[in-house]
Amino acid sequence: MATDSDHDAKVEQLRERYRELLEELRTIIPGSQVLFAFLLTAPFSARFEELDDFGRNVFVLVLLGVAAATVFFIAPAAFHRVSSHPYRHTRLRYAIRFAITGMVLLAASMSGAVFVVTRFIFHDVAWVGVATGAAVATLTAVLWYLLPLLRSRRTRE
Numbered sequence: 519m520a521t522d523s524d525h526d527a528k529v530e531q532l533r534e535r536y537r538e539l540l541e542e543l544r545t546i547i548p549g550s551q552v553l554f555a556f557l558l559t560a561p562f563s564a565r566f567e568e569l570d571d572f573g574r575n576v577f578v579l580v581l582l583g584v585a586a587a588t589v590f591f592i593a594p595a596a597f598h599r600v601s602s603h604p605y606r607h608t609r610l611r612y613a614i615r616f617a618i619t620g621m622v623l624l625a626a627s628m629s630g631a632v633f634v635v636t637r638f639i640f641h642d643v644a645w646v647g648v649a650t651g652a653a654v655a656t657l658t659a660v661l662w663y664l665l666p667l668l669r670s671r672r673t674r675e
Contacts, residue, residue, distance in 0.1 A: 532606040539594065539613055546617075547591045550624055554584045557631070569638060576634050583627035590620030625658035 557580060560566055569577065594613035601609055629651045637647025 529606065532610055536598070536606070536610050536613065539610070539617060540598075543591050543594060543617060546620070546624075547588070550584060550588045550591055550620070553624075553628070553631070554581075554588055557581045557584055569634070573634050573638060576630055580627045580630040580634065583623045583630065587620040587623035587627060590616045590623065593620075621662055625655065625662060628658065629655040 557577075560577070593616040594609075597609055597612055597616070632654045633647045633651030636650040637644060640646040
């Protein structure tokens with residue numbers, strides 16, 4: 519049977535994990551907000567009209583992806599304020615899912631933004647946009663997902 523000290527230790531562990539997650543989000547959110555702000559202003563630049571229809575379509579997807587990523591990054595704080603305190607475990611589980619979803623959207627959006635920009639710069643060499651966008655996608659997949667998963671697998675073994 520669980521004692522009060524076991525319960526208190528579990529509650530404190532959940533609090534600590536939640537604090538760590540919120541601290542991580544505090545480092546991610548400003549970057550996604552700056553990217554979002556830049557993307558919001560880009561269509562007002564003089565050369566944006568030179569972007570072809572495909573580039574504009576990808577740009578809109580990137581813009582929406584960064585907006586959604588930012589919403590997912592901010593969601594844990596809002597969820598924490600609106601939900602009741604007895605549901606710490608559920609809040610943490612949702613917050614982690616929100617953060618991971620935001621990271622996936624941000625990685626895809628950054629890759630898409632790099633694709634649009636490099637495709638625009640090297641319009642005569644279309645593969646450069648594909649290669650640079652794929653390089654960013656690969657780098658984020660390796661550093662944000664693959665290495666942490668491999669590390670946690672080694673830790674368990």
